[in-house]
Amino acid sequence: MITINKTPGLALAAAIWLAGCGVSQSKPENTKVETATAVTAFPLGKAIFSASLRTPGELQAFQQVDLYAKVNSFVRKLNVDVGSTVQAGQVLATMEAPELGSALSGAESRLRSQEAVYLASKANYDRLYQTSLTPGTVSQNDLDMAFAKQQSDFAQKEAARAAYREIADQRNYLEIRAPFSGVISSRNVSAGAYVGPSGKGSEMPLFTLQEQKKLRLVVSVPEAYTPYLKDKSAVKFVIKSLGNREFEAIINRMAGALDARLRSQRVEMDVQNNDKLLLPGMVAEVHIPLATADSVFVVPTTAVVSSTEKIFVIRVNGNKSEWVDVKKGREAEGKTEIFGDLRDGDMLVEKANDEIRNGSAVTIKK
Template sequence: MYKSILINKKSTIALAVVCSLMLAFTSCSKKEKEIVAQQKEETKTTNQYPTASIQFINPEYSISIPAELKPYEQVAIYAKVNGFVKQLFVDRGDHVRKGQLLAILEAPEMEQQYLSSKSSEQKIYSDYLYSKQAYDRLLEASKTNGAVADIELERAKSVMESAKSAHDASKAGTAHSSQLQQYLRITAPFDGVITQKNVSVGALAGTGSNTPLLMMAQGAKLRLTVSLPEKHASSVSKTLPATFTVSSQPNKTYNATLSRTSGLLNKDDRSLTLEFDVDNLSAELQGGDYAQVNLKLQRKAPSYWVDSKSILRTQSGIFVLTLKNDEIKRIKVNEGIRMESLTEVFGDFSSEDNVLLKPSEEIKEGPINL
């Protein structure tokens, strides 16, 4: 009897163990099937909508744009007064120093005006000296009580002061005539080279002429002027380096560093003008050359970048499609800089977003229906 009960007990335990194992196996099979199904769904989603992660970076990038080399200083030289060209000391291509005499004008009436002003000044100065002596004598005599009436002393003083004022005015007139004579001598305003000569000896020059006597420029130092497109304006640093080439020296590359910029966009072409000073003591470069400039730029802060293929351009705007939690969203963006296969975009993004690599207008927003 006891043996029979023991056997039944063992059978019951064995049966329970077998049932537990079967349940565990069934449960594991269900979980495995769920995992496999989920993986299949994810694979199907991935295959149907391939994605790439959005990048939040701040890369350095290069652009190549045309520029122009200009003389550091350039000026048209006009005559300040009317006169005939008496002598010319320079011609096109002559190198001159600051203050060097370039031309002399002739104006006889100006010399006569100066002589007349000088003569009037001397006469008025004599009148002033006489009135001053008269006042000094009356002042000395007035020290004796009752010798000179006070009104007489005041009258002499007034005459002397009037004569002094007249002399000062005459002196200023003479200085004016003298200064006009100085304008007959035309000198160089800075070191440079004469680039154009428009008159000959005997020609009439003066304020009524729209043609300059001479044109001169500074060639030992040049300005490299670059018009940078608006979208790159915020990527300019104070020490921006540049390399450039010119067609006249095709095998040479020149270096320069940013010298100045206004910081304001040109309203005509929406560009930022940059200037680089270039030393040209060897005279290899010519003012007026066109150059091809390479700039290395970088934003002041990181921004979002996506694969260029993931941008959808439609009639209603430019968009990027994002996929998150099996839901597609269409986000309107503005394009920025392009760099190889990446494009900078500005929109309502987060760094966790993934963007569709093959967007199309047929793809609708909302949950994915698989």
């Protein structure tokens, strides 16, 4: 009789085999399907972008000067007042300084005296020279001394003449004349007032003269817009105090350098003001054209996302969104100039926002 010994290891193996022969059930997996975001997109293209910069400006007199007295004197007569229209060379005020008359008389006397001394020394030299033509009559030393005396007296005469002219010129300063045609915008003295070039009487100018038939329109253009400025470009500006009336001007001068504090360039335009409707000191709203001859990428302003970290647009690439970093340029009328790693024909989301995550699924609306 044959017997089979059952060991614990065999029993365990048989149990495992019987369990494997049973029916097994698998649990269903939870799968999440990503929903694509429907967006409106447009093909990127280049265009000539023309915009204008709106910036405040100030009207200034084309020429302005403060007129002071050059010599210590008293105001004898004022010929003009605030608002007077004057011509170049016109006498605005007359001064008086009695001491100048005395000084001029003294200088004239010294000049006449030196002229007489010079004539005497010249006559003496001429006689000695004529005598010296006869050999042995006049020594060469005497002739040289006479010539030196003549030259010294001539120098003294010219010095006296210069002193006389200096005082005479000071008398001419007693008349204050207009250096150019314009309007007297301020008067700070009255008849009888003491005036002078320094010290008491010179704290304020006698008059302030402005040329107002031609004005300067001055604006400060920020650094970002300076590459688009063009000389001789037509500019429009509005004066609100005149009922938003519009005027035109031409860019005539650009500083060619940036202000160290404001980081802006000074730009000046000449404005004809024959009717004197515009006044120096008026504030204007200036529209400066910022045109360029090169084509650039131009997109709707809504297509550019400005977050705290970056500025980007969203490109649709194979049903996936792709954030592309860009830099903004000029903006005008709902359009923005952009620069970045972009190509013609790229499909960009028209109304972009940071809720459309980078790499998320998107579909373009038909």
